[in-house]
Amino acid sequence: MKKVDLALHVPSFSLKKRKRIPQSFSYPSVTLVIILFVWELCGRLNLIDPFMFSWPSKIFAKAQDFFATGEVFKHLAVSGMEVGFGFAMALIGIPIGLMMGYWKKLELTFDPFVTALYTTPMIALTPLFVLWFGLETLSKVMMVFALSIFPILINTMAGVKMTDISLIKAARSYGASERQMFKEVIFPSAIPFIITGIRLAIGRALIAVVVAEMLAGNIGIGFAIRHASELFHTAExxxxxxxxxxxxxxxxxxxxxxxxxxxxxRDR
Known part of the structure; x- marks a missing residue:
């Protein structure tokens, strides 16, 4: 009986690498479409009171209006500047976190104060920031800074502490200086934690600028939201x-x- 070479019977299409849509894109896209469809359907069936809430088509129409007039860009420019300056200042949390994570005495000295400030409801201190820094841009910048720095700092500290001790010992055995230790071992190991801290800080920065503009602003996204809500323009x-x-x-x-x-x- 002749042996059959199974390799010859493999369909040709299986040998080709088929292109697929990345799951990181397809999954959330399908979920979003389903949510929007159900949401829009509830609105069209009058299951949503337009005074209390709205639905996608009406929200999209309002968005088209203020994009057409350019009004949203005026508010975004101001809010973006405030977030940009405040967030840039908050990046000082990276070197501080590296030092506090590496030197134990520094951590013991300042960690209780960092914890206390991080758990303080900074939003409640907005009137105090306005009193200190005025009604203009500086108070919003400082609010963004105050809410953004601690996630970056704390996550950077955690990243330093998670550094593989064998790598530190190996670097020291080869006579690495403190500068080389930070550059070649500590910092690369802490990068994923630093990025996580920055991601958390982005959300807190946007919250800070919106709340500050809602309470003490005459321009910006926060002011626009407050103005629309006061007029009961829910869709806007x-x-x-x-x-x-x-x-x-x-x-x-x-x-x-x-x-x-x-x-x-880290790309897996």
Missing amino acids: YLAYVVVLMVLSVLLTELLKKFEKKLAPW
Whole structure:
């Protein structure tokens, strides 16, 4: 009986690498479509009171209106500047976290104060920030800084502590200086934790700027949300909220891309 070479009977299409849509894109897209469909259906069936809430088509129409007039860009420019300056200042949490995570005495000295400030409801202190820094841009910048620095700092500390001790011992055995230790061992090990801290800080920064502008602002996304809510323009109010949500997602995705460039070994 002749042996059959099974390899010859494998269909040709199985030998080719088929292109597929990434699951990271397809899964959330399908979920979003289902949510929007059900939400829109509830609105069209009058199951949603338009005074109390709204639905996707009305929100999208309002978003088209203020994008067409350019009003949203005026608010985004101001809020973006405030978030940018405050967040840039908050990045000082990276070197502070590296030092506190590496030197035990420094951690013992300052960790209780960091914990106390992190758990303090900073939003409740907004009137105090306005009193200290005025009604203009500086008070919003400082609010963003105050809410953003601690997730970065605490996650950086955790990243340093999670560094493999065998790598530290190996670097020391080869005579690595403190500078080389930080550059070649500590910092690369802490990168995923730093990126996580920055991702958490992005959300807190947006919360800070919106709350500060709602309470003490005459321009910006927070002011626009407050103004629309005071007039009971629910669809417009939610349209601005959706703009913030989309912006937050875009910033997070850009950060993920940056992490892949900075730490390619983490791409799994």
